[in-house]
Amino acid sequence: MIVVVGSLNMDMTVRTGRAPGPGETLLGKSFILSPGGKGGNQAVAAARLGGEVTMIGCVGQDAFGREMLEVMRGEHIDTRHIAELAEQSTGVASIVVEEDGENRIIVVPGANLALSAEDIAGMEPVISEAEVLVLQLEMDLNMVEHAAEIAHRHGVPVIMNPAPARELGAGLLSLVTILTPNETEAGLLSGITVDSVDSAREAAEILLQKGVQHVIMTLGPKGALIVNKNGAVHVPGFPVQPVDTVAAGDSFNGALAVQLAKGRTLEEAVVFANAVGALAVGKAGAVASLPYLEEVERFLEE
Numbered sequence: 001m002i003v004v005v006g007s008l009n010m011d012m013t014v015r016t017g018r019a020p021g022p023g024e025t026l027l028g029k030s031f032i033l034s035p036g037g038k039g040g041n042q043a044v045a046a047a048r049l050g051g052e053v054t055m056i057g058c059v060g061q062d063a064f065g066r067e068m069l070e071v072m073r074g075e076h077i078d079t080r081h082i083a084e085l086a087e088q089s090t091g092v093a094s095i096v097v098e099e100d101g102e103n104r105i106i107v108v109p110g111a112n113l114a115l116s117a118e119d120i121a122g123m124e125p126v127i128s129e130a131e132v133l134v135l136q137l138e139m140d141l142n143m144v145e146h147a148a149e150i151a152h153r154h155g156v157p158v159i160m161n162p163a164p165a166r167e168l169g170a171g172l173l174s175l176v177t178i179l180t181p182n183e184t185e186a187g188l189l190s191g192i193t194v195d196s197v198d199s200a201r202e203a204a205e206i207l208l209q210k211g212v213q214h215v216i217m218t219l220g221p222k223g224a225l226i227v228n229k230n231g232a233v234h235v236p237g238f239p240v241q242p243v244d245t246v247a248a249g250d251s252f253n254g255a256l257a258v259q260l261a262k263g264r265t266l267e268e269a270v271v272f273a274n275a276v277g278a279l280a281v282g283k284a285g286a287v288a289s290l291p292y293l294e295e296v297e298r299f300l301e302e
């Protein structure tokens with residue numbers, strides 16, 4: 001079982017030729033409402049790839065929250081540990097996607113931030129049974145650290161996707177089995193500008209010194225870099241025409257979790273996750289772009 005502790009947001013996505021500048025109003029091309037949030041996306045990604053997924057999180061008792069739960073159940077995700085809170089609104093994300101696929105996102109966390117360290121302590125029986133725990137940073141950081149600590153104590157591997165980019169203490173990083181920053185996040189966490197495979201490796205080495213066991217840095221179209229005590233391996237990405245990069249990182253993390261739960265090596269897992277990421281950027285939307293296992297297997301055979 002894969003346990004995802006994370007955010008559930010309703011994504012409100014506007015597509016536009018280009019994003020407006022300050023004080024400017026533009027006519028966009030389309031509007032889509034779809035369930036997302038890094039936690040939700042990663043849970044759906046893993047479920048579509050054949051993972052048995054349990055989600056821990058919070059939504060509000062509102063229309064968005066109800067729809068979110070319905071969608072999660074439709075993806076065969078165990079939603080019994082998603083709380084519905086009367087006094088909170090479901091998290092939302094305002095997403096602008098430009099013609100070239102570049103995105104700009106504002107998240108209003110709402111109910112997501114209500115999941116506390118105390119709440120997660122009550123989830124110890126669930127987390128301790130996991131084959132892998134998946135975390136991101138759209139939640140209360142103290143809660144995230146407690147979740148990682150529970151997993152660590154029970155020998156459950158922790159995949160931490162440090163997104164959105166936030167400073168993290170060595171305490172939390174030392175509980176992480178696999179850290180999956182993109183180049184920006186790796187830059188912030190290491191203090192090094194990442195703009196090449198060499199600087200990516202240098203940044204990853206710093207993160208290893210902070211106690212992370214393995215760094216898998218995602219490099220957009222260039223794929224990903226695995227760095228651990230055995231050295232560094234660059235696993236190239238698959239060439240595709242990007243439609244929109246929303247959820248590329250989320251699809252990658254969901255894929256990684258499924259592969260690790262299956263006992264694959266890191267290199268095998270990253271080849272698979274690169275294929276999943278490539279398929280996700282080739283399609284519009286967050287959840288809508290997440291591929292199913294058969295699509296990935298077909299893509300890898302081509």
Ligand code: ADP
Pocket residue numbers: 163182183217218219220221222223224237238239240242245247248249250252273274275276277278281
């Ligand atoms: P994030 O979305 O978190 O910024 P990346 O942009 O690094 O993360 O993308 C995550 C993964 O998705 C990459 O490691 C790669 O496997 C895949 N990917 C992203 N962009 C592309 C692209 N243009 N072409 C092919 N694969 C891509």
